[in-house]
Amino acid sequence: MNNERPDPDELLARVERDNAKAKRGRLKIFFGAAAGVGKSYAMLLAARERRAENLDVVVGLVETHGRKDTEALLEGLEILPTRKINYKGTLLHEFDIDAALKRRPSIILVDELAHTNAPGCRHPKRWQDIHELLEAGIDVYTALNVQHLESLNDDIGQISGIRVWETLPDTVYEDADEIELVDLPPDELLIRLKEGKIYLPQQAQEAINHFFRKGNLIALRELALRQTANRVDAQMLDYREDHAIREVWQVSERIMICIGPNFLAERLVRAGKRLAASLRAEWIVAYVETPQLQRLSAEKRDAVLRVLRTAEQLGAETVTLSSPEMSAAIVDFSRERNVTKIVMGKPSRRGWKRWLLGSLVDKVIDEAHNINVYLLGSSQSESKAQQASIFNRQPLPGLKNRLVKKRHLDFVWATLVIALCTLLAETMFGKFELANLVMVYLLGVVFVATRFGRGPSILASILGVAALDFFFVTPYFTFSVSHSQYLVTLAAMLVVAMIISNLMANVRSQAKVAAHRERRAAVLYAMSKELSVSQSEEDVVQIAVRHLHSEFSSPNVILFANSNGRVIYPAHKAIAESLLGADLSVAQWVFDHNEMAGHGTNTLPGTPAIYFPIHNEDKVLGVLALQPVNLRRVFLPEQQKLLETFLRQIGQAVTRLRFAEQAKLTHLQIEAERLRNSLLSAISHDLRTPLSTIIGSASALTEDEGHLQPQDKLDLSRAIVDEAERMSNLVNNILDMARLDAGVVQLKKEWHPLDEIIGTVLTRLQKHLTGRPVKVKLPPGIPMVFADAVLIEQVLINLLENALRYTPPASELEITAETSPSSVEISVIDHGPGIPKGLEDQLFEKFYQARHEAAQSGVGLGLAICRAIVEVHGGHIYAYNAANGGAVFTFVLPVDQPAPVMESEE
């Protein structure tokens, strides 16, 4: 009985994997040992079968190499046109990824998975094109020869003597949904070759002599078969896991590959990959950067970075550890991550050097008790290759000279310091014990060690011992020593001086590293501090661009997508640090795929800038385009980590702002909803009341059968007119408020004489003002106001109507104005009951009515409109009760430009 249940986490991971796979297209690889085994043929046959099943099959690119039977199979299949690229005078036919994505078939055939694209294509490698097709949900059929697999590269090089340059990361092969092995025994393959079915005759002969030697073919076939068998094995394991068949993998293995800046690095990575694959283990490729290694030439550091990248492509996790002590860093990290096996290169120090100075390997073996350490040797031929290896290239001559000169100077200084010590010792000699003289020299060594580093301080130690011996130890002025006790003194002094040199040098380098880290932390802190108080995306962009520029000294720009998901240049102004002319199509690709692209990456490496996605947990928010002045400043591991942190910070800041915006919007929506509700209830009441009067009166008139007296008819008609006017006012008010609220009101601010505005208002209100004395008090001359006259008239009309509504008939109204150089103050004063206490501010709220039960109708928008108009003018409005009773409504308009001056005619 099987009572072991599958691990829930494992199951979850499987479900997620299946989901991701379901959305992705399926990749089927026709896998063979060598060219000519019939991969393309098999692929086309399969395609024709799918076609017969009525599936949408399209040929993206198939290389027939002029083979007749293969070409025959192409017939009747839809073939996408290739993209023609002129490369150095040769017309190359490349697979057209954009055409394929646009065509969107359900299955597409793209031959030669390991192909390297011509410069100018989107991706440098075809497998990246295919990856994109799969991401787009298109199934892909493709073909691959075993010799192109990255991890087998070394083996195949050794077997065939031919180095294959077009390699495919193993992960692509491993992630394929289906592998179909196309197998042909070597003898048959050779016959086909000789028949000219694979290459043209003279090419064929060359091929037989080189790659297609029978021994080679057998070996390749074995590799292909084994590779396929491994995969079947892996599928079997998956199956067993699915069905809760627990077995051997109780302890998961974790392998750590330690690489250094030397020619072994690449081989170590490949070997590690194979080991990891065979053990089905996780693997980590680590590079320890000690202070010395930080001083390496740029080329060497770049080479290490490239190896780390390769490792990532092969499926490894990569880390760069920063520590002064290599072995300690390796052992600590491996403990931390429960590494079970360490793979390193064989020690480079041999013989006595290894014995005297120790070797990294020995230290690691000593310290890592329960971890197996594997060593990889280098063959004789590789030692020669080492000469050509990129790691051994000389740094630029100028740079080296400068460095060397500086070093020389340090050694001169060391010598000088010891000479000085000797002079000092000379003055002390005879008065002090020899031990005190030793102290003087040690002091000198400490000084040299702190100032000039390890080399000069070692020189100082040796020189110091020699000087002491020469000048102050009997017999004087010789290096010979008369007493054996002095020998002990000298030896002890040498040892102490050396140790001091070493310690001080370490302290120095650690201080340097610490200072470096501190600076980075400070940079990050500075940016996050600024970002945390940013108010808008524009702020975020400017802060980020500035800090990125100061850290990476590269012009850069942050791009966001518009509402259609298209990445666009920001509307706000560029600052000095901004990158102008970023390629928006690349940015769009990055935005859509959430992957970096551009210079130094695998996607569109031809563009001058690098494009990084900025994202939060859920989605891509924008794209950073950075045009590096120096690639290394961006791709060094610590710099890249820093950049990632920057991007995360920017992403968080943008997310925060968007959330805040969302919250504000929601709040506004709620407010709008509330208003709409009160508007509806107010309107429904205030529209219905006049409507009932109108309909009632009108129907009385139309249905009259001669009973109505002329006076009655007149009364009814007047009621209709009055109520209709009331409704008209109401509708006008609502429309005005809506327009003001929507912000569509365009102010036409001009200079207007106040008396003209008041005159217009009084003329318009003439009918309502009959029997109402209106007193106007204006300053002398022609006081002017800078405003939109139509709107300000509306304010006055509303204020006067309000006064008319709430004051007794025939009571007096007053309009007064006062001007100052900076403002105009206009008041409407009535002699009514005044404003109920405490309601002075509420009056200006929408839908507020002083007396709800009042017969006087109105939605309560009049004063709200006044406030809105005054506020768009930059002024304010308020109400209060005058000392002698009655209400005063005052609005103040700012005067922000000098009144026009008219030259007098008189």
Next chain:
Amino acid sequence: MAKIDPVIIVIEDDPPIRRFLRTSLSTQGFTVFEADTGKQGIIEASIRKPDLVILDLGLPDMDGVDVIKAIRAWSELPIIILSARSGEQQKIDALDAGADDYLTKPFGFGELLARIRVALRHAIKPSEQMQGEVFVTANLKVDLHNRLVSVDEQEIHLTPIQYRLLTVLIKHAGKVLTQQKILKEVWGPSYQENAHYLRIYMSQLRQKLEADPTQPKFLLTESGVGYRLKV
């Protein structure tokens, strides 16, 4: 000679408003023809020999301003436009294109009738108030020949520009004049941007001619559009 009923053409696409205009204008002794599109309106205006056109600016087929221009191509007959509220620019455009007056919807019939009478009177005789070379309205008297302005028989001294402004208003008495038009006639075409000049001179005129400048009797402001000398 028998008095012939004045002919009015109503160009308006809204049937209830057309009905209201037809019914009420007919009872006032006008002969009314209707058109519901701009094109139809132009045709009616050309064949009916109308005395006045009432034109709604919001027509379905063409811009009201273009209708005015089309009619003005051959006729100086008075045109009164009907426009929506807060369409100041629309009114200005129509007036500049040659319309004589405007009414903002909704409007009362009395108001419409008054405007029609003014326009018709104006069309028959440039200004009824002109008695020879003398213009009279309310308590204002302007002797254009001798350049004498008096209010309540009291002579008023005006500056040259004030006087010129007054004569332009008198020339178009009763009609709405846009600010641009006045500026052009008084100051010349290069002063189009200086509307505040005009406003200040209007203020000065009111202070000299009106009893209470804040309750003007004849120098009226058409808010956001221009001025009118009431007759």
